[in-house]
Structure formats: structure tokens, C-alpha cells
Amino acid sequence: EVHLVQSGGGLVQPGGSLRLSCDASGFIFNTYFMHWVRQAPGEGLVWVSRINDDGTSTRYADSVKGRFTISRDNAQNTVHLYMNSLRVEDTAVYYCARAVRIGATFYFDYWGLGTLVTVSS
Amino acid sequence: SYGLTQPPSVSVSPGQTATITCSGDPIPKKYAHWYQQKSGQAPVLVIYEDTKRPSGIPERISGSTSGTMATLTISGAQVEDEADYYCCSTDTSGNHIFGGGTKLTVL
Numbered sequence: 488e489v490h491l492v493q494s495g496g497g498l499v500q501p502g503g504s505l506r507l508s509c510d511a512s513g514f515i516f517n518t519y520f521m522h523w524v525r526q527a528p529g530e531g532l533v534w535v536s537r538i539n540d541d542g543t544s545t546r547y548a549d550s551v552k553g554r555f556t557i558s559r560d561n562a563q564n565t566v567h568l569y570m571n572s573l574r575v576e577d578t579a580v581y582y583c584a585r586a587v588r589i590g591a592t593f594y595f596d597y598w599g600l601g602t603l604v605t606v607s608s
Numbered sequence: 609s610y611g612l613t614q615p616p617s618v619s620v621s622p623g624q625t626a627t628i629t630c631s632g633d634p635i636p637k638k639y640a641h642w643y644q645q646k647s648g649q650a651p652v653l654v655i656y657e658d659t660k661r662p663s664g665i666p667e668r669i670s671g672s673t674s675g676t677m678a679t680l681t682i683s684g685a686q687v688e689d690e691a692d693y694y695c696c697s698t699d700t701s702g703n704h705i706f707g708g709g710t711k712l713t714v715l
Contacts, residue, residue: 522704524651532643532651532694534704548703582650592698594641594656601650 489513489597491583496602499573503606507568509583509599517541517561520586520593523568525579526601533579537586537593538566551577573606580604612695612707619713626682628710630695633676638698640678642671645709646691654693655680685714 495507509521523535536547536557545557556569566583580603584595612632620626630640642655653662655671658678668683678697682689695707 524706531692531709532645532696532706534706537704546702587656589639589657591702592638593704594639594653594696595643595651596653596656596662598650598652 489585491585491597491599493581493583493599493602496581496604498605498607500608501573501575501606503573504569504571505573505604507570507581507583507602507604509566509568511564511566511585514585516564520588521557521559521566522584522586522593522595523557523566523581524584524595524598525577525581525604527576527579530579535581536568570604573604575606578604578606612697612705614693614695614707614710616708617711617713619715620685622687622714623684626685626689626712626714628680628682628693628695628712630678630680630707631676632697632705632707633699637700640671640673641696642678642680643694643696644689644691645694651694682712685712687714690714 490512492510499505522537538545538557542559554572559566580601582601583599585597586593639657643651644654645651654665658673659671670681672679692709694709
């Protein structure tokens with residue numbers, strides 16, 4: 488059974504940094520792209536970032552480009568999201584998601600439970 | 609950049625058919641996928657590749673596309689179908705975009 492267990496998150500001041508982690512199990516981790524999606528309080532889903540199966544290619548939403556870094560450790564079946572220069576508007580629940588690739592597009596067939604990041608002074 | 613437009617809310621009585629639309633330029637070129645999110649929970653995939661249903665999703669939930677619009681249909685909606693529903697696709701830049709979400713009320 489597929490499991491995505493998230494950790495990290497919490498309260499951080501504007502300008503601060505945080506690392507989110509997502510531990511995967513129940514599937515062959517190094518054959519799937521992994522993504523992060525966030526949801527601000529009371530708002531909709533917003534895609535944040537993705538990393539390919541071997542970790543050599545990454546992509547970011549314009550709103551986080553240059554501040555967030557996605558990485559993965561295929562030996563540990565873990566994907567991370569390093570968040571720097573955090574802003575109040577980064578406050579959200581962050582979900583990691585497993586992606587199934589169809590050509591140039593993806594759908595997310597399994598999601599973590601989410602972890603709350605609060606950026607506030 | 610492209611956007612996906614959904615109605616903010618849809619309301620039906622139990623047993624009626626609920627229809628949620630998602631319109632935008634990516635729809636004819638890239639697949640649409642749909643996610644259900646119940647209050648306080650993580651999203652769940654309910655339709656992928658426009659029309660396909662993952663195992664465990666009830667047959668009353670179906671998807672279709674026509675032109676620049678994707679549609680999620682819940683035939684014989686039940687109280688447990690109350691949730692927010694999001695469509696998702698990919699724009700020409702390869703970025704993943706979600707619709708704004710539709711709150712389905714069944715009462």
C-alpha cells in the first residue's frame with residue numbers, strides 16, 4: 488500500500504527557512520516524479536514544484552522560483568522541499584504527491600496528509 | 609498564462625445529478641484530471657485523463673470533455689459526495705494549473 492508521510496512545517500518568521508520532508512513507501516520510489524502542492528487557508532490548490540524520478544530535473548511555480556528547492560534521496564525514499572526567504576503569503580498546508588506521467592502532463596494518484604507552514608512575526 | 613475556470617458552488621438534492629464544469633485553453637490539448645477534497649482532508653483523485661476512474665471511485669462519478677470544457681458529473685449525488693472539487697491540467701509551459709475549485713453541496 489502506498490504511503491506518503493510528511494514531516495516538517497510549523498511557525499517561522501518572515502525571511503526564515505524551513506524544510507519539509509515526505510517519506511514514501513509501498514512503491515518503487517525511483518520510478519515516479521514527485522510534486523508539492525499547497526493550499527492557503529480557505530483557498531484552492533496551487534502547484535508548487537516537481538522533481539523527476541532520478542532527481543536530475545526540477546520545476547517550480549513562478550511564485551516560489553529562486554526561494555524554494557526540491558530534492559530527493561532515492562536511497563531513503565524521501566523528497567524534500569527547502570523553503571527560504573519565506574513570506575507571509577507562503578502560509579499554507581503543503582502536500583506532497585506522487586505523480587503518474589502521461590506524455591508531458593501528470594496526475595496525482597496519491598497524496599500525503601499535508602503539513603501546515605505558518606509564516607508570521 | 610492559462611487559467612481554468614470553475615463555478616464557485618453547485619448545489620443539488622440527494623439523488624439528483626450534479627454537474628461541475630472546468631473551462632480553459634489547456635483542456636483540448638492536455639488531459640483534465642479531477643480531485644475531490646472533503647473538509648480537513650487531503651485531495652483524492654476521482655477522474656484522470658478526462659474520463660478514467662481510479663479503482664474505488666464510485667461509478668456515479670464520471671468525466672467528459674468537449675472543446676475547451678471538461679465536465680465532472682455525479683449521477684445520483686449522495687450526501688457523502690459533498691466536497692470541494694478541483695480540475696487540473698497543464699499549460700503550454702508545462703506548469704500544472706488547478707481550477708479555483710467548486711464547492712458541491714448535497715442537501
